[in-house]
Amino acid sequence: MKPLLSLLFALFVAAGPVVAQEVGPDALVKKVTDDVLTVVRQDKDIQSGNTSKAIALVETKVLPHFNFQHMTALAMGRDWSKASPEQKKRLAEEFKTLLVRTYSNSLTAYKNQTVAYKPTKLQGGETDVIIKTEILQPGNKPVQLDYALEKAADGWKVYDVIVAGISLVTNYRDTFTQEVRANGVDGLILLLGNKNKQLETGKK
Amino acid sequence: MQIAKRLSPLVFAVAVVGGLSGCATTANNPKDPLEGFNRAMFAVNEGIDVVVKPVAEGYDAAAPLPVKAAIGNFFGNVSDVWTALNNLLQGKPGAALSDVGRVLVNTTVGIGGAFDIASEMGLEKHAEDFGQTMGSWGVPDGPYFYWPIIGPRTTRDTLGWGVDTYVDPVRRVDDVPLRNTLLGVRFIDTRASLLASDKVVEEAAFDKYNYIRDAYLQHRRSEIYDGNPPREKEDTN
Numbered sequence: 131m132k133p134l135l136s137l138l139f140a141l142f143v144a145a146g147p148v149v150a151q152e153v154g155p156d157a158l159v160k161k162v163t164d165d166v167l168t169v170v171r172q173d174k175d176i177q178s179g180n181t182s183k184a185i186a187l188v189e190t191k192v193l194p195h196f197n198f199q200h201m202t203a204l205a206m207g208r209d210w211s212k213a214s215p216e217q218k219k220r221l222a223e224e225f226k227t228l229l230v231r232t233y234s235n236s237l238t239a240y241k242n243q244t245v246a247y248k249p250t251k252l253q254g255g256e257t258d259v260i261i262k263t264e265i266l267q268p269g270n271k272p273v274q275l276d277y278a279l280e281k282a283a284d285g286w287k288v289y290d291v292i293v294a295g296i297s298l299v300t301n302y303r304d305t306f307t308q309e310v311r312a313n314g315v316d317g318l319i320l321l322l323g324n325k326n327k328q329l330e331t332g333k334k
Numbered sequence: 335m336q337i338a339k340r341l342s343p344l345v346f347a348v349a350v351v352g353g354l355s356g357c358a359t360t361a362n363n364p365k366d367p368l369e370g371f372n373r374a375m376f377a378v379n380e381g382i383d384v385v386v387k388p389v390a391e392g393y394d395a396a397a398p399l400p401v402k403a404a405i406g407n408f409f410g411n412v413s414d415v416w417t418a419l420n421n422l423l424q425g426k427p428g429a430a431l432s433d434v435g436r437v438l439v440n441t442t443v444g445i446g447g448a449f450d451i452a453s454e455m456g457l458e459k460h461a462e463d464f465g466q467t468m469g470s471w472g473v474p475d476g477p478y479f480y481w482p483i484i485g486p487r488t489t490r491d492t493l494g495w496g497v498d499t500y501v502d503p504v505r506r507v508d509d510v511p512l513r514n515t516l517l518g519v520r521f522i523d524t525r526a527s528l529l530a531s532d533k534v535v536e537e538a539a540f541d542k543y544n545y546i547r548d549a550y551l552q553h554r555r556s557e558i559y560d561g562n563p564p565r566e567k568e569d570t571n
Contacts, residue, residue, distance in 0.1 A: 232538040239530035242399070260565075268399065269406030269450075270527060271459050274561050295556020295563065296549045298538070304548055305540050308362055321540065329537055 155279040155286040156250045158195060159261045163245055166191050170240050177240055184234035192233070197287035198226040200280065204290060205302045206318075209310040217315050224322035231329055232298065233291070243267045245275075257281040260292075365478050365488075366547060372480035376543050379482055387532075390525035404448040406527070409520050410459065411440045411447030412503055420462035424470045432457050461557070465494025469558035478547060486550040 153161070169187055170176050176184045202222040203210040213221060248262040258280050265273040278290035291298045309318045366372065394402070418433035436452035436459065444451045453459055468490050469475075476489025487495055499505065504520065507513040539545030556563050 228538070232534055235534050235537055236530075239533070241530075262561075269403030269410070271410070271461050274556075292556075294553055295561065296552045301545060301548045301552065302540075304363055305544055325540060 153285060154252065155259050155277075155281075156247065156252065156261050158279070158286050159263065159277050159288075160247050162192060162195055163263065166237070167240075167245065170237055176238055179238045181231070181234055181238060184237045185230055188230050188234045188237070193226075193230070195286070195288055196226075197280065197282065197289045198222045198229075200287070200289035201225065201229065201299050204297075205299045206306050206310070207303055209307060209315070209318075212310070213315045217319065220319050221315070221322070224319060224326060227326045228322060228329075229298065231326075241267070246272070363478075363547070365475065365551060367477050368479065372478065372547075373543055375480045375482050376546075379480070379485065382483065386522075386525055387529075390522050390529060393522050394526040394529055402523070402526070405519065405523050407440070407444070407450045408447045409504075409523065410450065411437060411444070413461075414440070414459070415503065416498065416501060417460050417462040420464060420467045421460065423467045424462070429460055433460060460560075463491075463494055464497040465491035465554070466558050468494055469554075475551075475554075478551065480543075480547070486546060488551070488554065491554065 166187060169191075170184075173183065173187075176187070199218065199222045202218070202225045205225065206213075206221070210218070244266045246264040246266055248264065250259065250261055252259065258278070261277045261279060263275045263277075265275055267273075273294050274292075275294075276292040277288050278292070279286045279288050281287075290300070306318055309321050313320070362369065397405070414433050414437045418430045418437065421427075421430035421433055436457045439452040439455065439457070440447050440450060443449075450459070465488075473490050475491075479487050479489065479492055481487060481492070484495065504513065504516045507516060535542060535545060535549075
């Protein structure tokens with residue numbers, strides 16, 4: 131565990147300055163995906179379902195490139211504007227925990243898949259793009275995995291992940307809207323918090 | 335926590351009352367007016383899956399990867415014929431031609447479809463069905479259904495499924511034991527291919543029924559646009 135963490139840390143630090151430069155959204159997606167898969171391919175623990183190890187990997191390699199405020203806003207739709215700045219912070223924090231777990235879990239399902247990067251026509255000057263990739267697995271139709279990114283001051287940030295046409299973010303819209311309608315923004319914070327606690331204690 | 339405890343009897347009461355009237359009135363999603371019926375069928379399927387899932391898990395654990403790939407490829411090759419025709423019906427002759435090429439290559443060089451040589455040659459696999467074809471013609475979704483065994487389908491896709499099933503070559507096999515074996519293997523193979531997403535859905539969903547419905551509707555929308563649905567601009571302010 132320790133050597134891996136320090137290795138991850140070293141990789142991350144090494145990657146830092148590169149990312150800080152002008153890296154295009156397509157190059158960023160490729161780099162992060164490659165880095166994560168390189169670790170997963172060598173890590174038998176993650177492959178056999180060790181979620182906490184996968185979460186640690188996602189937290190170091192992937193999180194810095196995600197904008198969770200935007201993701202939460204997208205999941206809540208119009209209700210986002212009803213939340214106070216303090217509530218927004220808590221919502222984004224809880225939603226982040228939930229998404230990281232979901233994302234990490236899908237890593238533990240890894241079995242020899244490879245990723246193909248579809249060419250993206252970038253005109254230059256865009257601030258909001260979708261980068262398309264494909265998960266290839268023998269005997270199955272390729273699964274489309276797309277990332278929506280926006281340009282921020284400190285580089286491109288992912289604000290939506292779309293698997294086989296399913297946005298992992300907006301798929302919560304209905305549930306969140308219902309909860310806000312029934313119990314308000316605080317109700318939604320409570321719902322997310324309880325879910326995360328339940329998943330945390332339920333894990334092996 | 336305290337608040338949650340005090341609230342829970344109230345929430346429970348609301349849920350019971352809501353549940354009773356659910357069949358008739360409360361539809362939270364305009365696309366799902368029959369939510370009461372659908373939730374009942376969903377429960378039926380969850381019950382059936384108690385038996386089906388272990389079989390799929392057993393198959394997944396026992397069959398080596400090349401065997402599973404060959405089985406998946408075989409049924410994929412069978413379905414490519416219908417995919418080709420649907421692409422043609424959707425006015426995509428190029429894609430249809432590519433699908434015909436896939437079937438020719440995989441049936442011969444790919445030894446009866448066991449190997450997907452065509453994909454390696456760059457002939458991409460498509461997945462088309464009659465529901466998508468009707469969608470591309472502008473036929474609307476209609477109310478959402480959750481059927482026993484079959485699972486989620488919109489009204490249009492239920493009709494599409496009927497047509498898909500009618501023309502299904504596997505169902506046209508004359509030898510009854512062979513036909514049933516093929517149908518059984520395909521069913522288990524399909525279920526096994528979904529095992530990986532089970533855990534994700536279990537953990538990600540607040541309400542599994544809702545999560546699957548919304549995912550299905552998003553997925554179909556994307557399929558009808560061949561993976562490039564127009565983006566819905568968001569207003570979050």
